[in-house]
Amino acid sequence: MYHRIITLWVALFLIALPAQAQQDDKEKEDKTDYWKLALEKIKATSYGEAVNALNTLLEKTPSNALAYQKRAFAKRKMGNAQGAEEDYTSALAQNAQLAEAYLGRAQARIKLGSYDRAIEDYSQTLTRLPAHPRLRDIFYNRGLAYLKVKKNKEAISDFREALKIDSDFAQAWVNLAFIYYFSGDIRKACVEWLRARDLKSTIAKENAQRACQCCM
Numbered sequence: 001m002y003h004r005i006i007t008l009w010v011a012l013f014l015i016a017l018p019a020q021a022q023q024d025d026k027e028k029e030d031k032t033d034y035w036k037l038a039l040e041k042i043k044a045t046s047y048g049e050a051v052n053a054l055n056t057l058l059e060k061t062p063s064n065a066l067a068y069q070k071r072a073f074a075k076r077k078m079g080n081a082q083g084a085e086e087d088y089t090s091a092l093a094q095n096a097q098l099a100e101a102y103l104g105r106a107q108a109r110i111k112l113g114s115y116d117r118a119i120e121d122y123s124q125t126l127t128r129l130p131a132h133p134r135l136r137d138i139f140y141n142r143g144l145a146y147l148k149v150k151k152n153k154e155a156i157s158d159f160r161e162a163l164k165i166d167s168d169f170a171q172a173w174v175n176l177a178f179i180y181y182f183s184g185d186i187r188k189a190c191v192e193w194l195r196a197r198d199l200k201s202t203i204a205k206e207n208a209q210r211a212c213q214c215c216m
Contacts, residue, residue, distance in 0.1 A: 034054065034057035041074075082112065085108040173193070177191075
């Protein structure tokens with residue numbers, strides 16, 4: 001009887017070993033630095049693989065705001081604007097101070113045609129990071145969004161803010177010219193087209209030749 005008990009105990013112990021081995025394998029897998037892996041994949045423009053790595057990371061740390069933000073970036077690069085918007089929103093739900101998440105979501109919303117909401121996000125970016133290194137482009141893009149919702153006064157203001165930062169930004173001069181032209185102020189339009197023409201803008205040159213005999 002004693003011998004049978006020992007045998008059974010040994011058998012149970014031996015049966016338990018595979019489960020322990022599986023646990024060891026799982027622990028080894030969990031040591032993968034998925035954040036580092038995702039950054040490497042993004043740098044290599046392997047965005048799908050980056051998303052996969054971040055999926056795993058978010059399963060382990062579902063409140064990781066930066067992981068949501070980075071996955072949103074990868075999705076946006078893949079052309080998945082809807083998925084990107086959702087991930088940026090999740091990132092901001094975890095940390096409302098992420099200026100880059102507002103900026104990324106604004107870009108995604110532009111792709112989705114949600115111009116009013118994009119304007120809100122550009123504004124949030126400017127509030128939280130007024131010295132953003134891409135300040136010129138933020139003002140310019142918000143100006144374009146204002147044009148989409150027919151707010152010409154606000155668009156003019158943003159284009160002029162962009163030009164304060166970079167007076168050689170030909171496209172901003174071109175857009176100002178179009179606003180004035182379609183508002184019926186040909187002389188103002190021509191002034192801006194001629195400035196853009198001097199900055200080697202082909203479209204400004206063509207429009208100046210057609211419409212600006214008054215000012216040339």
